[in-house]
Amino acid sequence: MNLDRLKIIGGQRLQGHVTINGAKNSALVLMAASILGSEEIVLHNIPRLADVLIMIDVLRSLGAKVEFLDDHDLYIDPREINNSVAPYELVTKMRASFFVLGPLVGRLGKASVSLPGGCNIGSRPVDLHLKGLQAMGADIQIEHGNVLVNAPDLRGAHVHLDFPSVGATENVMMAASLAQGTTVITNAAQEPEITDLANFLISMGARIQGAGSERITIEGVAKLNRPSHYHVMPDRIEAGTFMLAAAMTQGDIILEKAPVHELVSLTAKMRECNIGIQEIDAQRVRVYHQGALTTTHVRTMPHPGFPTDMQAQFVAMMAIANGSGSMTETVFENRFMYVDELLRMGANIRVEGNTALIHGVPQLSGAPVQATDLRAAAALVLAGLVADGETSVGNLCYLDRGYEAFEHKLAGLGARICRISVTAAPKEEILAQV
Numbered sequence: 001m002n003l004d005r006l007k008i009i010g011g012q013r014l015q016g017h018v019t020i021n022g023a024k025n026s027a028l029v030l031m032a033a034s035i036l037g038s039e040e041i042v043l044h045n046i047p048r049l050a051d052v053l054i055m056i057d058v059l060r061s062l063g064a065k066v067e068f069l070d071d072h073d074l075y076i077d078p079r080e081i082n083n084s085v086a087p088y089e090l091v092t093k094m095r096a097s098f099f100v101l102g103p104l105v106g107r108l109g110k111a112s113v114s115l116p117g118g119c120n121i122g123s124r125p126v127d128l129h130l131k132g133l134q135a136m137g138a139d140i141q142i143e144h145g146n147v148l149v150n151a152p153d154l155r156g157a158h159v160h161l162d163f164p165s166v167g168a169t170e171n172v173m174m175a176a177s178l179a180q181g182t183t184v185i186t187n188a189a190q191e192p193e194i195t196d197l198a199n200f201l202i203s204m205g206a207r208i209q210g211a212g213s214e215r216i217t218i219e220g221v222a223k224l225n226r227p228s229h230y231h232v233m234p235d236r237i238e239a240g241t242f243m244l245a246a247a248m249t250q251g252d253i254i255l256e257k258a259p260v261h262e263l264v265s266l267t268a269k270m271r272e273c274n275i276g277i278q279e280i281d282a283q284r285v286r287v288y289h290q291g292a293l294t295t296t297h298v299r300t301m302p303h304p305g306f307p308t309d310m311q312a313q314f315v316a317m318m319a320i321a322n323g324s325g326s327m328t329e330t331v332f333e334n335r336f337m338y339v340d341e342l343l344r345m346g347a348n349i350r351v352e353g354n355t356a357l358i359h360g361v362p363q364l365s366g367a368p369v370q371a372t373d374l375r376a377a378a379a380l381v382l383a384g385l386v387a388d389g390e391t392s393v394g395n396l397c398y399l400d401r402g403y404e405a406f407e408h409k410l411a412g413l414g415a416r417i418c419r420i421s422v423t424a425a426p427k428e429e430i431l432a433q434v
Contacts, residue, residue, distance in 0.1 A: 003394070003422040004396045004419055004420065004421050004422060005392050005393060005394045005396065005419070005420045005422070006381060006384070006392070006393040006396060006399075006407055006417060006418070006419055006420070007390065007391075007392055007417065007418050007419075007420050008366070008381065008384035008385060008387075008390065008391045008392075008393065008415070008416065008417045009366075009389070009390055009416035009417075010364075010366055010384055010385055010386050010387040010388060010389065010390075010391060010416075011386070011388070011416075012249065012385070012414050012415050012416050013249050013250055013251050013252075013414065014245055014246055014249045014251035014252075014253055014385070014410070014413040014414050014415060015251055015252050015253065015413060015414055016253060016254075016412065016413045016414065017253070017254045017255075017256055018242050018253060018254075018255055018256065018409050018412070018413060019255075019256045019257050020234045020235055020238050020239045020242070020255055020256065020257045020258045020259075021045070021047040021072070021234070021235055021238060021404050022044075022045035022046055022047045022072065022231075022232035022233070022234060022235060023047075023193060023196070023232060023233050023234060023235040023236065023237075023238075023259075024047055024049055024051060024052075024235060024237075024238075024401075024402050025096075025166075025193050025235075025237070025309075026192075026193040026196045026197070026232050026233050026235075027043070027045075027046050027047060027052060027232045028051060028052065028055050028094075028096040028099065029096070029099050029170050029193065029197050030043055030196070030197060030200050030230065030232060031043065031046075031052070031055045031056070031059060031074070031076070032055070032059075032096070032099035032100045032102075032103055032174070033099075033103055033174050033197060033200060033201060034059070034064070034076045034078050034103075035059070035062065035064070035078055035081055035100060035103035035104060035107055036078075036103045036106055036107055036174060036177055036178060036201070036204065036206075036224050037076075037078045037079075037204050037224050037228065038078070038079060038223045038224055038225040039079070039204075039225055039226060039227040039228070040075070040076070040077050040079075040227050041075070041076040041077075041078065041204070041227065041228045041229075041230070042069065042073055042074065042075050042076075042228070042229045042230070043073070043074045043076065043230055043232060044072065044073050044229065044230065044231040044232065045072055045231050045232040045233075045234070046068075046072050046073065046074040046232055047072070047232075047235065047404045048071065048072070048404050048405075049400065049401060049402060049403075049404055050397070050400045050401045051094050051096060051401045051402070052074075054090055054093055054094045054097065055094070055096065055097065056074075057090055058086055058087070058090050058091070058097050058100060059076065059078075059100075061083065061086070061087050061090065062081050062082075062083045062084075062086065062100070062104070063080045063081040063082050063083050064076055064077060064078045064080070064081050065077040065080070081107065081108075082108070084104050084108045084110045084111045084112060085111075085112040085113075086100050086101075086104070086111070086112065086113045086114065087114075088114045088145075088146075091113055091114040091115075091116060092114055092115075092116070094116070094401070095116040096116075097113070097116060098113060098115075098116040098126060098129070098167070098171075099167065099170060099171060099174075100113060101113045101129065101133075101147065101149065101171055102129070102133070102170070102171035102172060102173070102174035102175040103174045103175070104149075105133060105138060105149050105151050105154060105175045106154065106174055106175040106176070106177060106178040106179065107178060109150070109151050109152040109153075109154065110149060110150050110151065110152070111147075111148075111149045112146055112147070112148050112149075113146065113147050113149075114145055114146050114147070115142075115145050115146070115147065126147070126167075126168075128161055128162065128163065128165045128167075128168035129165075129167060129168045129171045129172070130147065131159075131168075132159045132161070132168055132171065132172035132175075132185075133149060133151065133171070133172070133175060135157040135158070135159045136151070136154050136155055136156065136157045136159070136172075136175060136176065136179055136183065137151060137153060137154055137155045137157070138150065138151035138154065138175075139151065151175075153180070154175060154178070154179040154180065155179055155180045155181050156176060156179050156180065156181030156182040156183040156184075156218070156219075156220055157181075157183055157184075158183075158184050158186070159172050159183060159184070159185045159186070160185075160186045160187055161185065161186070161187045161188060161189075162187070163187075163302075164187050164188060164189040164190065164214070164302045165189060166189040166191050166193065166194065166302075168189075169185060169188045169189040169194055169216070170189075170193075170194065170197055172185055173185065173194075173197060173198065173201070173208065173211075173216065173218055174197075174201070176218040176220060177201050177206040177208070177218055177220060177221065177224065178220055178221065178222075178223070178224070179218075179220040180220055181219075181220055182217060182218065182219050182220065183217070183218045183220070184215065184216070184217050184218075185215070185216040185217075185218070186214065186215050187214055188210075188213070188214055188215065188216045189302060189303065190212055190213060190214060190302070190303050190304065191302070191303040192212070192233060192236065192259065192262045192303070193233070194211050194212060194216075195211045195212040196232065196233045197211070198211030198212075198216070199211075199230075200228065200230045201224065203226065203228040203230050204224035204225075204226050204228045205221060205223070205224045205225055205226045206218070206221060206224055207219040207220075207221060233259060233262075234257050234258055234259045234283075235259075236258075236259045236262045236263055236266075236307070237307065237309045237310060237375070237402070238402075238403060239255055239258040239259060239263060239285075240263060240266045240307075240310045240313065241310075241313050241378050241382070241403070242255055242287075242409070243255065243263075243266070243267075243270065243275075243277075243285070243287045244270075244310075244313050244314065244316070244317045244382060245382055245385060245410065245413075246287040246288065246289075247270065247273070247275040247287060247289070247293065247317060248293075248316070248317050248320060248382055248385060248386050249385050249386055249415075250289040251287075251288070251289065251413070251414075252286070252287075252288040252289065253286070253287050253288075253413060254280070254284060254285070254286045255284065255285050255286075255287070256283065256284055257283050258283060258284065258285050259283075260279050260281070260282055260283065260284070260285050261282060263285070264304070265303075265304055265305055265306045265307065266306065266307070266310055266314075267279075267285075269296055269298055269306060269314070270287075272294075272296040273293055273294050273295065273296050273317070273318070273321060274290065274291050274292065274293060274294050275287065275290070275293065276288040276289065276290035292321075292322050293317065293318075293320065293321035293322065293360075294321050294322050294323050295318045295321045295322065295323040295324055295325025295358060295360055296318070296325050297325055297326045297328075298311075298314060298325070298326070298327050298328070299327075299328040299330060300327075300328065300329050300330050300331050301330060301331075302331070308329065308330075308331040308332055308335065309375050310375070311327055311329055311335060311375065312335070312338055312373075312375045312376045312378070312379035313375065313378055313379045313382055314327065315327050315339070315342070315349065315356055315358060315379065316342065316379040316380070316382045316383045317382070318358045318360060319342055319347040319348070319349065319358055319360060319361065319364065319383065320360055320361065320362075320363070320364060320386055321360040322360050323359075323360055324357070324358065324359045324360070325357075325358045325360075326355055326356065326357050326358065327355065327356045327358065328354055328355045328356075329354050329355070329356075330354065333354065335373070335375075336351045336356055337372040337373070337376065338371070338372045338373070338376030338379055338380065339351055339356060341369040341370060341371075341372070341376070341380055342364075342369075342379070342380070342383060344367045344368075344369055345364045345365055345366070345367050345369065345383055345384075345387055345391070346361060346363070346364050346365045346387075347361060347364060347383075348360070348361050363387075363388055364383055364386060364387040364388065365387055365388050365389060366384065366387040366388060366389035366390040366391040366392075367387075367391060367392075368391075368392040368394070369383075369384075369391065369392070369393055369394070370393075370394045370395050371393060371394065371395040371396070371398045371399060372395070372398075373398055374398045374399065374401050374402045375402075376398070377393065377395065377396065377398040377399035378399065378402075378403065378406070380393045381393055381399070381406070381407075381410070381417075384417075385410070385415055385417075392420075396419070407419055
């Protein structure tokens with residue numbers, strides 16, 4: 001068991017340059033999509049994250065050859081994939097493992113994938129994924145926690161999503177790439193990661209139009225037989241997290257390799273809170289202090305609305321801003337569990353249903369806190385950067401799933417932060433002590 005903690009001494013103004021890594025939410029799906037390929041693939045700008053390592057193990061278990069060529073270039077040879085069963089012990093560690101379902105069905109005509117695990121931020125049912133595959137002719141059974149799909153004759157269909165689910169859109173897109181005929185997805189998710197997936201599939205030979213809009217058309221082909229060298233898009237959530245870190249610490253940071261045009265909904269709300277933002281070019285943005293922070297009212301929505309993955313970090317920022325604001329969560333129902341930890345640090349936040357009411361306080365106080373999910377972990381770190389005294393953030397397994405070298409990047413900007421590594425005693429030793 002990993003019991004590492006981050007130790008943070010608050011009060012340091014962040015300054016300098018920081019480079020944004022490839023997008024976790026895109027990289028994992030592109031890795032799953034490689035299952036559809038018939039030639040070698042190199043994915044560039046892959047972040048070194050715990051989730052990426054799990055997905056590598058999933059791909060290897062299916063028969064792919066996978067290895068890092070260097071720090072961020074990942075080689076995948078999918079030509080020998082012949083196993084349609086994704087292992088339970090890996091899939092239940094990470095929800096994104098469920099994305100192998102669509103490509104396995106598309107390539108092998110069958111799949112067995114355990115129902116997914118991951119952050120505990122809501123039910124996040126997979127019924128939309130399964131309805132999409134059923135519309136294309138798949139027979140689906142759920143037995144003992146496993147989704148069993150048999151689709152020897154997958155055919156294009158009209159798939160209307162009741163909700164613009166990112167995961168369902170991606171799974172249907174991948175399966176449809178090798179189905180017979182044409183598939184049209186309506187009410188599709190419009191997140192930039194959808195466009196990134198479509199562009200990667202096209203680089204392998206897929207025929208896809210409309211990605212990034214609410215209507216996507218996929219014309220199935222017999223094989224995706226082009227070798228591909230593809231660069232994963234930069235991570236808009238990592239970029240947003242560092243932007244808020246600059247704002248909260250009255251800092252001045254330039255983000256390099258940032259997806260500036262994918263941050264519009266966030267930057268609009270940041271400007272409402274009196275945060276200085278200068279868009280230098282398409283890949284660089286400066287965030288700087290221009291006066292006292294103020295609160296605002298935010299509602300998370302599917303893209304192009306305010307991203308739910310920035311909700312916790314934004315609440316942490318408003319916790320030290322002047323005035324009263326609110327955050328309404330419409331995507332995941334359990335995403336305010338971290339509020340109790342911010343209250344331990346002196347924040348004034350009250351949760352009513354799916355809305356958090358935030359009354360800014362002049363100063364937070366350092367305290368030992370525990371992350372409750374990936375983005376909550378980042379929010380607690382941001383709070384620690386501005387808190388008086390020492391903050392200790394635990395449950396770093398969540399943070400390591402989505403941020404590469406987070407503490408090192410913050411330290412490079414001037415933060416007083418370090419990781420305290422602790423290895424748990426063996427279970428037998430713990431029992432003996434009791």
